Amino acid sequence: MAIDFSLDPHLDELRARTRAFVRDQIIPAELEFLRRSGSPDEELRRELQHQARQAGLFAPTVPAELGGLGLDMREQAAVLEETGYSLLGPLALNCAAPDEGNMHLLHVVATEEQRRRYLEPLAAGTVRSCFAMTEPAPGAGSDPAQLRTTARRTATGWVIDGHKWFITGLDGADFAIVMARTGGDDDAPRTTMFLVPSDTPGFRMIRHVPSLDAGFIGGHCELEFDECEIGDDSVLGEVGRGFHYAQVRLAPARLTHCMRWLGLARRSQDIAVRYASSRSAFGNRLGELGMVQQLIADSEIDMAGSRTLIAHAAWTLDTGGSGKHETSITKTFVAEAINRVVDRAIQICGASGVSGDLPLGAYLREVRAFRIYDGPSEVHRWSIARRVLRAAELEGA
Structure with missing residues (x-):
């Protein structure tokens, strides 16, 4: 074919x-x-x-x-x-992010009224949003099963209590998509997603969390829910299916992250190539030195591999596949590849690379966090290996 x-x-x-x-x-x-x-x-x-x-x-x-x-x-x-x-x-x-992933989730899951109230203004850019799942230890981080924020039923709706942390874009967001426990036990919690306007009583931003990266509008913030009352119309999707809806959002959102970061890697490579083409050392242009050429070539290889993995994962999602495995592989590779590309660009540019005269230092601070966001590389490797081993067991059964 x-x-x-x-x-x-x-x-x-x-x-x-x-x-x-x-x-x-x-x-x-x-x-x-x-x-x-x-x-x-x-x-x-x-x-x-x-x-x-x-x-x-x-x-x-x-x-x-x-x-x-x-x-x-x-x-x-x-x-x-x-x-x-x-x-x-x-x-x-x-x-x-996080608006792009939230728009996809709302488009797939939200009711018509929720689409009018939340999705349409978000798509028009008149408001911003955030996704509130991560919690301070010992709450949910890489392991969402450790979720501690709770939502309990009342006669008129729900009351949310809990503590969220490192919520990207919170400051200035019009609403949050909040993940909370609504039943089950510690081994198998039942979770539900809620749409919570940021002006709801009991919804309180505590602080901005200082962070290595600074490219996200609204920062990374700490959030508290204290007897935060919402109606039944705030439930996003079905009660108890929060983890399922998280997967609806997660695979496409981690892939679009890869697409965007690949662009920044290419920008870093272009800066380094221009520098290597103009700067001279040891009687030659930098670009004529073998070790510099190796750095440039390795970055081209990393970007080509990233682009191919992105294309395959995108095809999988477009043709109806879940994309869980493919986007996990892609995210792990791309997150590490773009770090290598930006780091090599800094190395090629030397003192200029680490100075503020070039933007490469800022780029490195931004892309470093991607090996943690959307699941650390170690968690993805664990998940990838488990799926491969499980498939082998089924084939041998």
Whole structure:
């Protein structure tokens, strides 16, 4: 069977327009942003998203009926790599985490009323959201079964009590998708997802958690629920199926993360190649030195491998597969590959690489966390191996 890697002409044109938009309008804004400290703010988000709308590039992952471009996963791979060429590209096009993953989850699971109240303004970029699952130890982190936040039934709805931690985008978010225990025991907790507006009494942001990365608007925050009362209409999906819905969100969201970060790896490589082509040492340009060439070649290999794994995982999701195994492999490889690419770029650029004159140091701080976000590499390797061993056992039974 022939494998066709060519792009549809319409998609190729969209990718080229996205590349030009990021180069001409987003990168200058990014360089100005990096001169300041802190995370992107609402003023910057609104301005960049206005520019993306004018360019006809807004919301590539959002269905067309909601005003987006309606791209499938394979098409998203081509476009999101271009958005990720700048730290601010995904924010500008309204395809950044956590909103992008939340939009997908709401599109699949939400009721019509929930779609009107939460999804439509999120897709339009008029509000932001967050996903509240992670908790401080001994609560849920890499092991979601350790979830401690609870939701108990009342005569009129539910009351949530608990403590969440490292909730990305919380500050300024209009609402949170909250994972809470609604029954079961410690070995097999029953979980449910809830849509909780951030102005609900008992919903309280405690603080911003200091972090290595700073590229997410709204920061990473600590959150408390204290007798937080919500109605039955706040239940997202069915009661007791929270872990199932987490998988609906997780596989596509971890893959779009890979697409965006690959763009930043390519940007780092381009910076390093330009530097190696212009800087001289030991009587030659840096790019003519064998050890520098090896660094450049290894980064090309890492990016090519990442792109191929992303394409295969995207095809799996587009053709109806769960993608759990494929996205787990892809996430593990890409998270580590992009760290290597950015690190090599810094090495090639020497003192300039670690200085603030180039953005590579900021990129390294951003991509380092990806080996932890969406599941640490060690947890993914454990899961991958268990699935392989289980399949072998079934074949031998």
